[in-house]
Amino acid sequence: MTAPQALLDQDGVRLTVQDAVATVTLNRPAKRNAQSPAMWRALTEAGRLLPGSVRVVVLRGxxxxxxxxxxxxxxxxxxxxxxxxxxxxxxxxEADLDAEIAGYQRAFTWWRRNDIVSIAAVQGHAIGAGFQLALACDLRVCADDVQFAMRETSLGLVPDLGGTQPLVGLVGYARALEICATGRFVHAAExxxxxxxNLVVPVDELAAAAEDLAAAVLAAPRDAVVETKALLRGAVTRGYDEQRAEERAAQGRxxxxxxGLGE
Known part of the structure; x- marks a missing residue:
């Protein structure tokens, strides 16, 4: 195993890579990792800097x-x-405002790329943009003190950082609406x-649980995981027959x- 390599450390974001695992750390603990446009630019840059050898990205605070x-x-x-x-x-x-928000959203989109599996290790508060950043990842390992909340509506705003689609996909429309409209906390058990x-563990076991999940993902051949992720992500928008055709094509590859007949 090689030593971790630091690729980025700026504006409250640190990126390190060790073999096939990258770790992105939100590093403003004195402000409870509150987010800013500068942090969003750094998160976007972290995605751009990922080496092609990376298969799993762990996001932590x-x-x-x-x-x-x-x-x-x-x-x-x-x-x-x-x-x-x-x-x-x-x-x-309106055009300038739309373009600015689109730039912010880029910090939240690359986590769902098919060539990586992203895991959020979430403890304590994950509120608003923090909740949406956790939702941007494929998987979430949570500490038993976690408190999710979508407070944008309570402030007269809407969740606009890509969190609405994964939230509805995970919990359904009615529960997603209730969570967002009330701004209430969702605790670990719920x-x-x-x-x-995906998993709830004691706070002091969070890092180890994320590492174990990353190792389990890495145990399968990379191309099989990439193809499977693409199939599952597309299943939401495809019809049944179209999805079966995609499965056949992926299995053929x-x-x-x-x-030994691949390109």
């Missing part, structure tokens, strides 16, 4: 909370140094019961590869 959501400084008139405040953005054109958490 330093300190007691995974992420307490958006840094409230974004809503102050002064905003962040060198950044337009959200109030200034709202006063601009998170596991409704499918938000796998069989040809195992027979």
């Amino acid at each position: 330093e300190g007691k909370s995974f992420s307490a959501g958006l840094d409230r400084q974004a809503f102050t008139p002064e905003g962040f140094d060198g950044e337009p405040s959200f109030l200034d953005l709202a006063r601009g054109s 998170a596991e019961r409704v499918g938000l958490a 796998r069989l040809r590869d195992l027979a």
Whole structure:
């Protein structure tokens, strides 16, 4: 096993790679890993910097909370140094505002790429943007102190960082609406019961549980995992016959590869 290699450490985001596993760490523990546009740019850059050898990405938060959501400084008139405040953005054109939000969303989209499996190791608070970042990952391992909440609606906003589709996919429309409209906390037992958490463990076992899950994913051949992930992700939008055709095509590729006939 090689030593971990640091590829990025900026704006509250640290990326390290060890063999086939990358670890992305939110590193603003004093602010409970509250998020900012600078952090979102760093998260986007982390996805761009992933070596092709990486098969699993573990996302974690330093300190007691995974992420307490958006840094409230974004809503102050002064905003962040060198950044337009959200109030200034709202006063601009619709096209500029749309483009800015699209840029923010890029930090939340690459986790679902077919060539990797992403695992969020979530402890403490995962609120708003923190909840959506956990939802961006394929799998979630949670500590027994986890508290998910979607507070955007309570603030007069909507979840806009890619979290609505995976939330509905995991818990269904009615429960997703209730969680978002009320802004209430979803604790560990409920998170596991409704499918938000793949696994719940004691806080002091969270890191080891994420490592064990990563090792289990790595135990299967890479191409088989990539093909399977693509099949499962597409199953939501395909009809039954179309999905069966996709399964046949994927299995044909796998069989040809195992027979040494692949390209």
